[in-house]
Amino acid sequence: MKSPNIIGFACQWCTYAGADLAGNLRCKYPPTVKLIKVPCSGRVKPEYVLKAFAQGADGVLVGGCHFGDCHYKDGNYKTKNRMDMLKQMLEEFGFDPRRFRREWISGAEGKKFADVITEFSAELQELGPNDALVDIQPGNEVEEVTRNG
């Protein structure tokens, strides 16, 4: 399989700064992640995650601050509530929940960012491409043959 395609939603105060630091520290990690900077991980709607999967992401990462570090006090608590429920729902739909990760990475944890991406990429490489969700989007699916339709 070609290298996996990861969409990462990164909070601008922590995870995005962590990604910056990973670069400054010359940490090596695979070029598989496309980071989207968001004001806060609490800004990431579950809909964005589903949309990313529907448009062909093999994995989605939502990165925020550790508890107590949120710039807006409680954004990451909301993220946890939402993303935990979303993960359970993905599982109920028969979608592999390992494709979805929620991580707390602070601005000082450049190394952790690199490690998470390396590990996530390796895991996705094993899981293979995410075709299942892309194929069932309206417009992509082959219409069922109908007898009198």
Added chain:
Amino acid sequence: MADKIKLGFLLLGGCAGCEMSVVDLSEKLADTLEHVEIAFWAPTVADVKYDDLAKMEDNAIDVAFIDGMIRLDEHVHMARIMRQKAKTLIAYGVCSALGGTAGLGSLHSKEELFEKAYKNTPTTDNPDDVYPQPECLVDGKYDLTLPSYQEKVRLLNQVVDVDYYIGGCPPHYSHVEAALNALVTGRLPPAGSYITNGKAVCDVCDRNPVNKEGDHRAMLHRVLRTVDGIPDDDTCLLQQGYICFGPITQGDCGASCLHVNTPCRGCGGPLPGVEDYGAQAVSSIGSILNDENVTSQLQEKYPNLSKFFYRYSLPSGILPKKI
């Protein structure tokens, strides 16, 4: 009279409850008959056959209401015919707009559903495993057919172009009246949108703490199901711990469920701008749960979250069926 507006009603995979809402207009419906004519109403009310619709000229019906979701190939076929005959097509009720409760069937395979319906229910006696077949030859000469079952539930707009949507399971008759008035007077929203008052259920709910003197919104500190107790009938259900989808649902119903102490389950459809109702529900409810203990309480109380959050809207979601 040539000036009368010609209406058509077509029931697809639904239960005809939406059509009952039209009938619930009672004397008002009789009054409107001066201005409108019912050209087609099948299979429920008028004595017409599917063929009569196919024989009509194109655009012969001014406004067509289609209720029910798409589950059988017959539904696809009839929806396409109705689209040809109707100038304006309305997805009427939550089944045709979002998939409805029957849409939850998309979380199961055809085999699972058939086994439940035709074999495993306690009142079913089916020792020979007889299941409905789309085609059957009787006595070697009668070739009988039934509409065939499709792999998943679809919305009306996944089969034909839809001009307007009306939510509700069923739509409240007062909203049906408002929608009919809007159609007759031509005061309609842009094509492709819901005919709605645009307000959330909370907006029209008497329990909303924001509208009460000295009250304020609070986070949820516990989660209760309606079987866990009887809610206080004046306080906001969310504040008492009963999960209610009022904040994210269109309030064309006038908060009817809340009047009978029942939490909103989202049949009104999503507020404008929301694409995936269930994901939005996760987002909104997730933001008012006080801490992770409350979240795990919710996950325990509702073991199948997708059936809870997508109760009326599963086929309309970005994940429209079990993979």
